[in-house]
Amino acid sequence: MLYYFKRVVSDILSNKFLNSITIATIALCILVVGVFALFFENACRIIQSGEQGGKMMVYLGPEFNINMLPQLKFKINALGETEKIIFISKQDALKQLKKDLASRSSFIDSLKDNPLPDALRVIMKKNVNKLETIKDLAVKIKKIPMVEDVEYGERWLGRFLSIFSLFKMTGYAISSLFFMIALFITANTIRLSFYARRQEVEIMRLVGATDKFIITPFYIEGLLQGIAGGIAGLGILFLFFLFLSSGVEKNIPLYMLFNIKFLSIKYSVIIIACSAFLGWLGCYLSLKQFLKY
Amino acid sequence: MSIIKDKNSIIRMFNVSKRFGKHYALKNITIDIQAGEFIFITGASGAGKSTLMKLLYLAERTSEGQILVDGMNLARISSSRVPYLRRKFGVIFQDFKLIPRKTVYENVALVLEAANEKPGIIKEKVLKILETTGMGKKINVLPPSLSGGEQQRVAVARALVGDPAIILADEPTCSLDSDSAQTILDFLLEYHSRGTTVLIATHNLQIISNTVNGRCISLVEGALTGAAKLL
Numbered sequence: 001m002l003y004y005f006k007r008v009v010s011d012i013l014s015n016k017f018l019n020s021i022t023i024a025t026i027a028l029c030i031l032v033v034g035v036f037a038l039f040f041e042n043a044c045r046i047i048q049s050g051e052q053g054g055k056m057m058v059y060l061g062p063e064f065n066i067n068m069l070p071q072l073k074f075k076i077n078a079l080g081e082t083e084k085i086i087f088i089s090k091q092d093a094l095k096q097l098k099k100d101l102a103s104r105s106s107f108i109d110s111l112k113d114n115p116l117p118d119a120l121r122v123i124m125k126k127n128v129n130k131l132e133t134i135k136d137l138a139v140k141i142k143k144i145p146m147v148e149d150v151e152y153g154e155r156w157l158g159r160f161l162s163i164f165s166l167f168k169m170t171g172y173a174i175s176s177l178f179f180m181i182a183l184f185i186t187a188n189t190i191r192l193s194f195y196a197r198r199q200e201v202e203i204m205r206l207v208g209a210t211d212k213f214i215i216t217p218f219y220i221e222g223l224l225q226g227i228a229g230g231i232a233g234l235g236i237l238f239l240f241f242l243f244l245s246s247g248v249e250k251n252i253p254l255y256m257l258f259n260i261k262f263l264s265i266k267y268s269v270i271i272i273a274c275s276a277f278l279g280w281l282g283c284y285l286s287l288k289q290f291l292k293y
Numbered sequence: 294m295s296i297i298k299d300k301n302s303i304i305r306m307f308n309v310s311k312r313f314g315k316h317y318a319l320k321n322i323t324i325d326i327q328a329g330e331f332i333f334i335t336g337a338s339g340a341g342k343s344t345l346m347k348l349l350y351l352a353e354r355t356s357e358g359q360i361l362v363d364g365m366n367l368a369r370i371s372s373s374r375v376p377y378l379r380r381k382f383g384v385i386f387q388d389f390k391l392i393p394r395k396t397v398y399e400n401v402a403l404v405l406e407a408a409n410e411k412p413g414i415i416k417e418k419v420l421k422i423l424e425t426t427g428m429g430k431k432i433n434v435l436p437p438s439l440s441g442g443e444q445q446r447v448a449v450a451r452a453l454v455g456d457p458a459i460i461l462a463d464e465p466t467c468s469l470d471s472d473s474a475q476t477i478l479d480f481l482l483e484y485h486s487r488g489t490t491v492l493i494a495t496h497n498l499q500i501i502s503n504t505v506n507g508r509c510i511s512l513v514e515g516a517l518t519g520a521a522k523l524l
């Protein structure tokens with residue numbers, strides 16, 4: 001193994017130009033992917049923290065009366081991790097509405113009956129902040145007989161999510177495009193460096209070297225290039241990020257609310273692993289055909 | 294047609310021909326070489342000496358006929374076994390085939406590295422063989438800055454370092470002055486005395502007359518003439 005690494009190091013040094021092109025290409029690819037991942041990860045976090053231990057409004061049917069409240073609370077509590085359940089009677093709701101409408105509240109006075117339903121405001125525990133979990137709970141609550149409707153800001157989120165998923169698709173598309181480009185260039189530089197060594201490779205074969213012995217350094221080289229490119233790409237992204245977040249925070253205080261964060265360790269490792277895989281795959285594609293006598 | 298394996302034969306060629314296009318480089322060669330023999334393959338330049346050797350270590354494939362090396366039928370050998378066949382041979386190539394980018398030491402060590410030898414043993418063997426071939430002081434030099442004679446010594450060292458069963462020497466003395474040539478020849482004789490089979494291709498009849506116990510195989514335009522003439 002040590003021997004292979006020595007060979008790889010000498011190969012890389014003797015082919016600095018090609019190697020730096022490959023690494024630069026991979027770095028660029030990773031940079032683009034990284035930008036999307038950064039946006040994606042932050043957007044996810046913002047959506048989730050925006051819901052802050054999600055809440056929902058549960059509207060009750062006319063058959064509800066106040067004596068049923070403890071039983072209802074108990075049922076809802078049994079369904080999920082709720083923090084607090086606040087009862088809002090239709091009278092309270094009407095008062096609130098009057099207050100909200102202020103000057104135009106006269107039309108409410110003209111109403112004979114209170115058209116508003118009794119309602120519960122359900123606030124979930126802090127850790128319950130995934131849209132899916134909230135949705136699940138909403139569906140379950142809706143099945144309780146006296147419950148007429150449940151609302152949990154799904155319209156707003158829904159619209160945001162559709163933009164978000166469009167963005168995600170674009171991210172995937174552009175990332176895979178760049179992945180292909182990087183793969184193409186990596187495969188070709190490895191092919192070139194293999195071609196430049198073809199005499200040497202032939203000699204190795206003649207003195208009894210196996211294909212494995214011959215190509216292993218190329219694979220290690222590919223992997224290292226991938227990892228180096230990945231680290232370089234993320235490094236550049238990080239510099240961008242520092243620059244951007246310091247600049248943004250001064251000029252647009254709104255952004256401070258969101259408090260954008262750099263990619264998590266998990267994401268960074270995944271990205272670097274992908275980029276190592278890219279180097280490996282480039283190698284595989286370009287050397288496959290040389291594995292013949 | 295089948296070839297019966299002779300227990301002591303290390304190389305058997307049966308009706309072997311090699312064509313390049315329409316031109317026959319070798320025609321109907323039948324030879325039987327015993328393990329431990331010392332063989333000269335002679336013939337003018339272009340007679341087919343190098344080609345004959347290339348067929349043995351599968352740098353070229355035979356067009357017709359069959360070759361057995363140490364019981365292996367070369368026509369049937371799978372490509373993954375080819376490296377192992379080649380490790381039976383120590384080849385001194387006519388054009389040396391040194392890797393210009395690698396030092397003398399690395400060139401010689403390559404053979405053992407390819408054979409998965411332990412690093413400690415590699416170092417020991419390589420230094421020893423380079424010392425004996427007189428290249429001990431130039432282990433870190435790149436081949437292009439060596440003279441032809443020095444390159445040949447490195448090529449010899451590389452062929453011998455793995456203690457091969459068979460040594461194929463293609464014009465091993467052509468770049469050397471007669472003293473150095475004799476040194477190399479003495480080397481090959483020493484390996485021969487330890488039981489190694491040695492084949493030397495040469496058009497230099499001088500070195501043959503200096504060597505007592507060799508068998509001579511003569512090629513003329515790819516065909517055998519008066520084969521197995523004992524000197």
Ligand SMILES: Nc1ncnc2c1ncn2[C@@H]1O[C@H](COP(=O)(O)OP(=O)(O)O)[C@@H](O)[C@H]1O
Nearest residue numbers: 313317318336337338339340341342343344345
């Ligand atoms: N790769 C090749 N392609 C075409 N012809 C070849 C090739 N190798 C050798 N020959 C021909 O085969 C004949 C024998 O060549 P070679 O074995 O090198 O002779 P020698 O080593 O005895 O000088 C020559 O006529 C040469 O031109």
Ligand SMILES: [Mg+2]
Nearest residue numbers: 342343387463
């Ligand atoms: Mg020749």
